[in-house]
Amino acid sequence: MNNPLIPVIEEHDYPCTICISKAESEENLGKMMEEFYGNYSTSQDFEGSDILWLYGEEMGEYDREMFHQFGGFINKIYGTMIFKQKDLQYTIMNQCKKYHADRYGFHPASYSLMREFDLLQDDIKSSGRAKSWIAKPSEGMEGGDIFCFDTFEELMAKGVQEGMVAQQYIHNPLLLKGRKWDARMYLIVHGINPMRGYVSFDCGFARVCTDEYERGNVTNPHATITNGLRNVDHPYYVSEPEDEEDENQVYHRYPLTRAWELASENLDDPEPDLEKMKQGVKDLANSLLRCYRSSIEAEQADFIEMDGTRDKNDKLFNILGLDVMFDADLKPWLFETNRNPGMSLTYPVLDEDGVVIQKNSKIATGVKCNLINEVTKILVGKEDSKKFAKCYDNSDPETGDADFIYEKVFRVFKDICGKKLKRALSVHDFITFVSSLPEDLAEDVRSDEIVNKLTLKNKSEITLPEFFSGLEILSESVSMSLPSFLTRVEGE
Structure with missing residues (x-):
């Protein structure tokens, strides 16, 4: 059996x-x-x-x-270093949400501190206690320094660090045995341009809080934070069974195939639409890669010049870890994207002295061996995977990438770069670009004022996300939407 x-x-x-x-x-x-x-x-x-x-x-x-x-x-893929920096991720995601809100509803309201401190403060004040928040370091790992808060005073009392990010907490999670959980799913990214993506529904695992969930109470980390190292000190923590499953025991970790079954027991519908949940993840992964693809290409160009050749492009791949939570309406929410998800085959436990040690994990071994096997199947064997679904291919005109806001900005960015793509433009090149625009596209706007607004005064370069913000300032100055402004710029 x-x-x-x-x-x-x-x-x-x-x-x-x-x-x-x-x-x-x-x-x-x-x-x-x-x-x-x-x-x-x-x-x-x-x-x-x-x-x-x-x-x-x-x-x-x-x-x-x-x-x-x-x-x-x-x-x-060198350009995926962008997923190491949560504050930069949130900046780009928020730029996309502004123009494609229907595609990015899976991303909770998120702010970068200290840069967007005022915006977060306004959101907290306007929402009162209707919203809760989770704060985490921009480049944190293993759940370190994560905490939840309800009010601005609580945030300040716990301490704000440079580079910290704050994200809205979802109050109506789909529960598993009465507990909050999230799913670690994997996204295989193959190439940059063209870029193809393959996302898993069953090759991954769920992480379950140790204490039962209490709506509105964010003070108990054992009920609100799913990270293993934040739950390992709980007296009832059991990561996984030694042998057979004990149905009366709640484990911290389940393979996704089992998590789907257990989570469905919390729904009123006797036949929950799991396919709806999986399609939601596929749509999420599609929008995620569309959001970051051009920034990844620009970052990669700083490391290796690709020369536009298919053989160089196709030898690159990256496995991303997606941390996804579902709410009671089966909607997926993406909380984090990990550029370098761990390949460890162990799980944490406390020894007799209360020190965290690692034990071999049968679940991790099964999940990660299957993950590598599916990567090999897709890339080396050029076979279709039964565990991963193709979710993105920017070489397919049906994706609509040509009309996507970031790709439009990227086309202007590349035009300024010239023959060789750069990770960033020089501030001088940006000022020259602004000066070359027709008067009706840059009326009463001084390029040095834009540089000041972008806080680039003491910098020599302007990255693609900063260039995006600069174009927004320009378009607002002439009372045009950014898409309309870009259409005019590309037509000049």
């Missing part, structure tokens, strides 16, 4: 060699792949390897040289 908490590891019939880094978690994953799949092998030599699995956030000069030498697939 199969244990529903242990994901079945499926096989395929073509060989694959993964050149893997020396990080311990990746080495362990490589050993597991060799153990469960007879046709997988790992290597420390990228000659003859199908996939180069790099570990770590930053890329150095060696990686730049290696990119041109390696003939297989590489699991890092």
Whole structure:
């Protein structure tokens, strides 16, 4: 009898060699792949390897040289460093929400501190206690320094850090055994331009709070924050079963296939529309990649010049971790996007002295072996995946990317760059661009005033999101919408 908490590891019939880094978690994953799949092998030599699995956030000069030498697939897109910075993510997402509100309703109201401190303060004052908030560091990991608050006074009392972000808390979550939960899903990003995306519905896991959820009470982290390290000290915390599932026990972690079943028990509908939930995630992933694609391309250009060649583009891929929560109406909410989701095969527990240690996880092993197997199936085997659905392809004219606000801004940005795409324009190039506009598109606007409004006075460069804001200032100065303004600029 199969244990529903242990994901079945499926096989395929073509060989694959993964050149893997020396990080311990990746080495362990490589050993597991060799153990469960007879046709997988790992290597420390990228000659003859199908996939180069790099570990770590930053890329150095060696990686730049290696990119041109390696003939297989590489699991890092440099431009996805953008997902490391929550404040930058929120800035770009908010820019998109302003012009495509219907596509970005999955993203809770979010503010970057201290840059948008006044906007957050206004929102808190206007909503009273109708809204609660969750604060977290821009580049935080493992749930550190996360806290919830209701009022501006509570925020100030707990301390505001530079780069911290604040996000609206959703009060009506879909519960699992009476507890708040979220889903770690995976999004495979293949290439930059064209970029294709594949999102999972069943290859992932749920994280469940230890205490039961009490609507309106955000003071108990064991009931409001799903991170394992924020729940491990609870006396009733059990991450996963040693063997068979005990239905009377609430575990911290479930594979998604089991989480769908358990969550549906909390719905009045005897046959909940799980397909509606999954389609919502697919739409979310589509809009997410559309939102950030052009910024990723600009950031990647700073690291490696792609030359517009398909072979260079297609060797790059990145696995993103999506942290998604569903409300009682089955609507998905995206709270975080992780550029470098952990590949650890363990879970945290406390030892007899109250120190956090790691134990081997059957759930993590099943989920992550399946994840790597599906990546290999899509890229190396060029097969359709049963666990991942294609959600985005910007080379398909049906996506409508040509009319998307960020792609329109990006076209103007690239035109100013000239033959070689840059990560950022010089402030001088931006001022020259403003000066070259017809009077009716820049009437009574001084380029140095725009630079001051963008707080670029002491900077030498202007990034794509800052350029976006600069064009907004210009369009507002001549009482035009940004889309109309862009149409005129492109027509000049």
